[in-house]
Amino acid sequence: MKLLYVCHLAKLAFSPSLIAEILAHATFSVEHFPISSSMLLLMENLPALLFVLLGLALFYLGNILWLRPEKIRKRLRRQGVKGPRPTLLDGNTREMKRIRHELKPMKKQDSNNYISTLFPHLLIWMETYGSVFLYSSGGREILHVSQPDMVKDIGHWTPSELGKPNYLRKSRKALLGRGIFTVNGNEWVYQRKTMAPEFFMDKIKGMIQLIEDSTAPLLEVWENILDSAGGSKEIVVDDYVRNISADVISRACFGSSFSKGEEIFCRLRKLQTAISQQDALVGLSALWKHLPTKSNREIRNLVEEVRLLILELAKATTNNNGAEHSGTYNSLLHAIINGASGPGHGGTSEDFIVSNCKAIYFAGHETTAVTAVWCLMLLATHPEWQERARVEALEVCHSRSTLDANGLQRLKTLTMVIQETLRLYPPASLMLREALTDIKIGELEVPRGTILQVTRLMLHLDKEAWGSDADEFHPSRFANGVAAACKPSHMYAPFGLGLRTCIGQNLAMAELKVVLARLLSRFAFSPSPGYRHQPVFRLTIEPGFGMPLVVTRL
Structure with a gap:
């Protein structure tokens, strides 16, 4: 009952009429303008309200950064998919930067094979975990796929089932x-x-x-x-x-x-x-x-x-x-x-x-x-x-x-x-798709919300194929x-x-x-x-x- 009461206060806090009333009183003495009962209720219970709002914000961030990604990771790991262990806030991005920094003195771009320069982390992880592995980028679980039959299956799904990632649409919004x-x-x-x-x-x-x-x-x-x-x-x-x-x-x-x-x-x-x-x-x-x-x-x-x-x-x-x-x-x-x-x-x-x-x-x-x-x-x-x-x-x-x-x-x-x-x-080196529903790639059950990544250059330089x-x-x-x-x-x-x-x-x-x-x-x-x-x-x-x-x- 107390939680419902505080949630009612939270609703009042974001009421446009109440916000307008607060702004109207902001520069004047409360002695000249009487405070309504709703406003008084809000002010009396402000600490409880702030506590609830902070809790909701932390739960939201935790869900985005850990709970939802961890659910995806567990489902894929149970099927044998491996990958580097992510941290809470950065996923594997810190490790990606470390790999690039460590290999920078060794970079030599004198051939057409430049994967090791642009995407060295993908090569290292593929050698470690195989042609299909999972890594994290700040709350996004990315399933990297280079196994030919699974790549073929990606092309069979419709844009309603396997589409462009939502985060990509936001990050490219200014351009596209x-x-x-x-x-x-x-x-x-x-x-x-x-x-x-x-x-x-x-x-x-x-x-x-x-x-x-x-x-x-x-x-x-x-x-x-x-x-x-x-x-x-x-x-x-x-x-x-x-x-x-x-x-x-x-x-x-x-x-x-x-x-x-x-x-x-x-x-x-x-x-x-x-x-x-x-x-x-x-x-x-x-x-x-x-x-x-x-x-x-x-x-x-x-x-x-x-x-x-x-x-x-x-x-x-x-x-x-x-x-x-x-x-x-x-x-x-x-x-x-x-x-x-x-x-x-x-x-x-x-x-x-x-x-x-x-x-x-x-x-x-x-x-x-x-x-x-x-x-x-x-x-x-x-x-x-x-x-x-x-x-x-x-x-x-x-x-x-x-x-x-x-x-x-x-x-x-x-x-x-x-x-x-x-x-x-290839001008566009990475092909990214998001599972908009639960799908199946090869024998792998891919949960909704997973980002599938195909590196075109890896396909184009595959010695078994070419x-x-x-x-x-x-x-x-x-x-x-x-x-x-x-x-x-x-x-x-x-x-x-x-x-x-x-x-x-x-x-x-x-x-x-x-x-x-x-x-x-x-x-x-x-x-x-x-x-x-x-x-x-x-x-x-x-x-x-x-x-x-x-x-x-x-």
């Missing part, structure tokens, strides 16, 4: 919003149904000319640079390639040039950097994301600026009544705007438009651009494959002012080079397609697994083929003496110190 890459269930089904048709091959064929138009300025700029430098010069290619990819997304998906979308891309790039730095803070330190720090204020300002820019673009498109102009497309933007008025999304119309435009702007240009950069690096360090790809590109591009779908299909060598690059340097040369650059392994390149074929997953396979992969492949074919037809690439090979994880896997290459005009 509540768009197709973060939502689950029926909301995801609705968004994919809205946008996927805009990336079917019949639509991509109509975008090839736009990709050519976006590539042409780079060819001219580099020719002018090389002409003034005697035909050969070191060029840091990263930003040039990013601008091409950004222009393609702007033209093909939103009906505008890169110059109009440049402000959006610039702010999204800053957001990516800021969020990737925050992601380094794991465990309880993630609470800092909600504090009024300088970094958090910067993120909030960038989010609002991007929001206003996208809504301005959407408004201009709506005012044009869907008319296409200057040979550009914007059917995807129209699809998103039309989808915002449908019943299948969980937020406001503005949030739907902003979230999905941000997702396409970021994922559509950043991942493709970084893949093109790694392609150029690998071709520069493997001149025999560069020459083979160039001969093919010259043959296909000969007497063609514009490439078409048939021409792209003939670029067999270049396709193999791109596929091998995506194997060695052979003893798995960490070497050999595009010829894809000569007969993905199915023949490795067994089982689901061990190759640069665009994802199952139903959540990336909707933009057709556009990405078309863009990479056009850009690389045109570059190889005009220029030769060789390694720069100043290049420092250090892949880093900034939401995508990208060169840590940029990509300088010696470019020579043919």
